[in-house]
Amino acid sequence: xxxxxxxxxxxxxxxxxxxxxxxxxxxxxxxxxxxxxxxxxxxxxxxxxxxxxxxxxxxxxxxxxxxxxxxxxxxxxxxxxxxxxxxxxxxxxxxxxxxxxxxxxxxxxxxxxxxxxxxxxxxxxxxxxxxxxxxxxxxxxxxxxxxxxxxxxxxxxxxxxxxxxxxxxxxxxxxxxxxxxxxxxxxxxxxxxxxxxxxxxxxxxxxxxxxxxxxxxxxxxxxxxxxxxxxxxxxxxxxxxxxxxxxxxxxxxxxxxxxxxxxxxxxxxxxxxxxxxxxxxxxxxxxxxxxxxxxxxxxxxxxxxxxxxxxxxxxxxxxxxxxxxxxxx
Amino acid sequence: xxxxxxxxxxxxxxxxxxxxxxxxxxxxxxxxxxxxxxxxxxxxxxxxxxxxxxxxxxxxxxxxxxxxxxxxxxxxxxxxxxxxxxxxxxxxxxxxxxxxxxxxxxxxxxxxxxxxxxxxxxxxxxxxxxxxxxxxxxxxxxxxxxxxxxxxxxxxxxxxxxxxxxxxxxxxxxxxxxxxxxxxxxxxxxxxxxxxxxxxxxxxxxxxxxxxxxxxxxxxxxxxxxxxxxxxxxxxxxxxxxxxxxxxxxxxxxxxxxxxxxxxxxxxxxxxxxxxxxxxxxxxxxxxxxxxxxxxxxxxxxxxxxxxxxxxxxxxxxxxxxxxxxxxxxxxxxxxxxxxxxxxxxxxxxxxxxxxxxxxxxxxxxxxxxxxxxxxxxxxxxxxxxxxxxxxxxxxxxxxxxxxxxxxxxxxxxxxxxxxxxxxxxxxxxxxxxxxxxxxxxxxxxxxxxxxxxxxxxxxxxxxxxxxxxxxxxxxxxxxxxxxxxxxxxxxxxxxxxxxxxxxxxxxxxxxxxxxxxxxxxxxxxxxxxxxxxxxxxxxxxxxxxxxxxxxxxxxxxxxxxxxxxxxxxxxxxxxxxxxxxxxxxxxxxxxxxxxxxxxxxxxxxxxxxxxxxxxxxxxxxxxxxxxxxxxxxxxxxxxxxxxxxxxxxxxxxxxxxxxx
Numbered sequence: 002x003x004x005x006x007x008x009x010x011x012x013x014x015x016x017x018x019x020x021x022x023x024x025x026x027x028x029x030x031x032x033x034x035x036x037x038x039x040x041x042x043x044x045x046x047x048x049x050x051x052x053x054x055x056x057x058x059x060x061x062x063x064x065x066x067x068x069x070x071x072x073x074x075x076x077x078x079x080x081x082x083x084x085x086x087x088x089x090x091x092x093x094x095x096x097x098x099x100x101x102x103x104x105x106x107x108x109x110x111x112x113x114x115x116x117x118x119x120x121x122x123x124x125x126x127x128x129x130x131x132x133x134x135x136x137x138x139x140x141x142x143x144x145x146x147x148x149x150x151x152x153x154x155x156x157x158x159x160x161x162x163x164x165x166x167x168x169x170x171x172x173x174x175x176x177x178x179x180x181x182x183x184x185x186x187x188x189x190x191x192x193x194x195x196x197x198x199x200x201x202x203x204x205x206x207x208x209x210x211x212x213x214x215x216x217x218x219x220x221x222x223x224x225x226x227x228x229x230x231x232x233x234x235x236x237x238x239x240x241x242x243x244x245x246x247x248x249x250x251x252x253x254x255x256x257x258x259x260x261x262x263x264x265x266x267x268x269x270x271x272x273x274x275x276x277x278x279x280x281x282x283x284x285x286x287x288x289x290x291x292x293x294x295x296x297x298x299x300x301x302x303x304x305x306x307x308x309x310x311x312x313x314x315x316x317x318x319x320x321x322x323x324x325x326x327x328x329x330x
Numbered sequence: 331x332x333x334x335x336x337x338x339x340x341x342x343x344x345x346x347x348x349x350x351x352x353x354x355x356x357x358x359x360x361x362x363x364x365x366x367x368x369x370x371x372x373x374x375x376x377x378x379x380x381x382x383x384x385x386x387x388x389x390x391x392x393x394x395x396x397x398x399x400x401x402x403x404x405x406x407x408x409x410x411x412x413x414x415x416x417x418x419x420x421x422x423x424x425x426x427x428x429x430x431x432x433x434x435x436x437x438x439x440x441x442x443x444x445x446x447x448x449x450x451x452x453x454x455x456x457x458x459x460x461x462x463x464x465x466x467x468x469x470x471x472x473x474x475x476x477x478x479x480x481x482x483x484x485x486x487x488x489x490x491x492x493x494x495x496x497x498x499x500x501x502x503x504x505x506x507x508x509x510x511x512x513x514x515x516x517x518x519x520x521x522x523x524x525x526x527x528x529x530x531x532x533x534x535x536x537x538x539x540x541x542x543x544x545x546x547x548x549x550x551x552x553x554x555x556x557x558x559x560x561x562x563x564x565x566x567x568x569x570x571x572x573x574x575x576x577x578x579x580x581x582x583x584x585x586x587x588x589x590x591x592x593x594x595x596x597x598x599x600x601x602x603x604x605x606x607x608x609x610x611x612x613x614x615x616x617x618x619x620x621x622x623x624x625x626x627x628x629x630x631x632x633x634x635x636x637x638x639x640x641x642x643x644x645x646x647x648x649x650x651x652x653x654x655x656x657x658x659x660x661x662x663x664x665x666x667x668x669x670x671x672x673x674x675x676x677x678x679x680x681x682x683x684x685x686x687x688x689x690x691x692x693x694x695x696x697x698x699x700x701x702x703x704x705x706x707x708x709x710x711x712x713x714x715x716x717x718x719x720x721x722x723x724x725x726x727x728x729x730x731x732x733x734x735x736x737x738x739x740x741x742x743x744x745x746x747x748x749x750x751x752x753x754x755x756x757x758x759x760x761x762x763x764x765x766x767x768x769x770x771x772x773x774x775x776x777x778x779x780x781x782x783x784x785x786x787x788x789x790x791x792x793x794x795x796x797x798x799x800x801x802x803x804x805x806x807x808x809x810x811x812x813x814x815x816x817x818x819x820x821x822x823x824x825x826x827x828x829x830x831x832x833x834x835x836x837x838x839x840x841x842x843x844x845x846x847x848x849x850x851x852x853x854x855x856x857x858x859x860x861x862x863x864x865x866x867x868x869x870x871x872x873x874x875x876x877x878x879x880x881x882x883x884x885x886x887x888x889x890x891x892x893x894x895x896x897x898x899x900x901x902x903x904x905x906x907x908x909x910x911x912x913x914x915x916x917x918x919x920x921x922x923x924x925x926x927x928x929x930x931x932x933x934x935x936x937x938x939x940x941x942x943x944x945x946x947x948x949x950x951x952x953x954x955x956x957x958x959x960x961x962x963x964x965x966x967x968x969x970x971x972x973x974x975x976x977x978x979x980x981x982x983x984x985x986x987x988x989x990x991x
Binding site for chain 1: 550
């Protein structure tokens with residue numbers, strides 16, 4: 002168990018390391034001048050040269066990458082023209098745009114995206130697995146057909162349509178909910194939940210369709226297993242069979258998919274964040290890509306990558322917990 | 331006489347006319363089937379005019395011709411029987427005969443599956459088919475408990491065995507606490523001979539051996555104190571020695587608790603040693619019934635005689651028995667639902683096409699009866715005129731390990747053997763003895779971990795894939811499961827052509843011509859080239875597997891349990907085909923099987939494997955008639971014998987606990 006975890010963590014670090022190199026190389030080759038973008042439209046060549054120097058844009062790629070690693074592990078000093086700014090150990094550098102510490106930017110944005118993703122996950126699991134369970138049990142009936150139709154409609158509708166609809170109905174028309182604005186969990190948990198409710202619902206509606214289908218097919222497969230037949234032959238009630246025997250066997254694919262979705266949501270929730278005015282990582286990523294803000298891009302990509310990798314490690318641990326035949330080696 | 335074809339439709343009207351009624355000399359158990367007997371004390375099981383129909387597959391209408399319009403396939407057709415309290419009835423028949431369907435109907439396990447059951451099924455005075463769901467749940471387990479064929483897949487892999495038994499116990503004992511149920515689980519596990527039951531009850535099924543799993547399932551049945559135990563092929567997935575122990579356990583429990591036993595099996599030997607009465611089923615109907623000894627020693631129906639004749643016997647050397655001239659019922663039945671309508675009469679019985687070849691006409695002429703041909707090596711030696719056929723294979727000190735470091739297991743350990751052209755070496759052993767690993771190494775599907783593997787004087791043990799290529803066509807393999815070893819998405823012709831294409835020597839049209847020739851050679855219609863595996867019966871699929879192995883003109887074929895998935899009659903045909911091919915082509919065969927009787931039929935020499943080693947090797951008759959190694963002796967002793975009154979089961983009953991560990 003412990004050696005397994007250590008090995009997985011080491012593997013994760015390696016993945017993130019390679020990821021950072023790839024991002025660095027890509028943005029080095031990308032056309033466009035970050036200095037020009039940072040300096041603004043009315044920038045004379047002199048200022049531009051100064052900015053370039055400040056941002057160390059003229060250093061060759063390996064040197065810049067070396068500085069990045071240095072910042073990450075021992076911290077780094079930046080001169081902002083007049084003063085020197087020290088950036089402590091896990092330092093992703095300064096944003097090209099506004100000289101803000103990237104670490105700070107991330108720590109502001111991460112809780113927003115994490116709230117969104119984790120909350121939505123809980124909701125879509127409840128909706129999706131529940132729907133899947135129902136339609137597996139009532140297969141062929143009217144319930145199943147209605148549920149199938151719903152889940153299909155859910156998958157087919159883009160998030161901005163569902164999101165807009167929800168906003169229109171619940172905020173503008175019925176006025177049951179406030180127009181979402183992020184309130185940190187630590188400040189006011191109740192307000193946090195109320196404000197997040199609509200974004201969660203929008204994401205969950207879309208994702209749950211997938212989970213409903215997966216749960217249904219996986220459950221139907223398990224229900225056809227021989228050991229289910231055994232318990233039927235011993236008079237165990239259908240509800241106990243599904244709850245105690247079938248569901249457990251149907252869960253592994255659901256766990257695996259959840260891990261993938263959750264991880265990728267960290268970097269791809271941009272639409273939802275924009276729609277509901279949530280200052281999350283997705284927004285930050287899009288903005289920084291547009292301005293070739295390399296330190297920010299690298300940081301967001303690494304955080305997202307870490308989320309994917311961690312989610313998968315957790316999924317594997319859960320996998321082993323549900324099925325004792327799985328040994329982690 | 332010709333084989334009777336079973337038609338799924340049109341039988342309902344004449345069902346009563348064709349039902350096998352009680353005849354003279356039959357025992358009393360089925361005399362009670364008549365309605366006039368209703369006032370007599372209720373038997374434990376009374377089945378009257380039971381029919382079970384399954385909805386026909388959708389594709390059926392497209393592929394089959396006339397008469398394919400039937401909406402249902404009738405698996406059981408107007409069957410009646412009774413079972414007295416405490417008695418044991420065996421239902422035997424080949425796969426597809428409907429025997430398991432009957433067993434399932436006793437608990438109405440067909441409910442909710444789309445199958446339609448009609449007739450009367452009464453178990454311990456309760457009407458099963460008309461019971462509401464709650465009443466049916468009380469019958470299931472509480473009155474009649476079932477033991478299934480595959481004990482691994484029949485237990486929940488995620489839960490501890492004790493918890494599973496406790497759960498079932500609490501279903502039937504509402505008042506019982508969790509602790510009491512758990513204690514009961516340990517008690518019954520202990521009763522069925524699980525050592526250290528309290529501790530092992532916390533194990534999950536994968537931590538048990540096959541025999542222990544079946545004991546656990548029996549314990550589950552026992553926990554509810556049922557009046558009837560329904561055992562559906564309870565020992566089919568087990569080795570002979572374990573099988574003997576499980577049968578002994580069943581007999582013991584029956585004597586102790588007085589419960590009735592309904593044993594469903596395809597193995598006449600198993601039935602012979604475990605039941606009082608026998609009911610032979612074919613195509614959903616009873617063909618013959620009566621006391622087990624009477625049916626087995628003096629069968630009245632031709633089908634029963636054919637079934638008995640096809641059973642290979644471990645106690646007789648090959649060629650001892652005269653062929654019994656009876657029709658082959660083997661494969662026609664199962665095909666009825668799929669291809670038989672348009673296909674010519676199944677090729678296993680009649681020669682396809684216009685030019686019957688040796689094997690096909692042979693099969694048609696003699697039917698399934700009679701043992702396999704005698705030692706082909708002798709015939710080959712005579713035919714070739716050579717004093718000593720070429721030495722093909724020399725294996726010395728061969729070894730194979732799996733897993734690394736701590737998890738290392740030795741599957742094959744220091745095995746040495748030789749094989750000449752035209753010779754058959756039988757390899758027997760129980761599951762896990764390393765026989766399949768050995769076979770795979772010989773055709774180099776696996777690389778040996780050590781030792782030498784010489785084929786025609788050349789060491790091939792350590793060769794890389796590229797260097798092995800010239801040998802690939804000469805070393806071929808026939809696999810156990812004819813279903814799983816054929817690609818369901820490729821036509822059988824393409825599957826057979828694959829090794830020819832891989833060899834790359836022939837052009838496209840030449841390959842097709844050769845494949846057609848091969849199909850004919852193994853007794854299939856060449857025009858079936860474009861058909862897919864699911865259209866064929868098990869025996870036909872195994873013929874395809876053999877044709878594929880023959881395609882590259884091999885000199886040595888390793889047959890890994892080639893007949894263990896087949897019915898006895900089909901098994902006899904496949905064994906005969908292999909023998910014919912060997913005589914004709916001078917093939918060297920390695921015949922791997924757990925079935926001692928089949929190995930005796932086909933082999934010149936036999937090697938007995940245990941724990942990765944060969945414990946005894948020699949001429950077949952010598953090994954069987956005068957086994958030297960104690961393990962060989964215990965293997966032979968565990969084989970259930972068909973004939974006579976002796977019941978070898980009880981002899982091994984005492985070894986029970988020792989072998990469980």
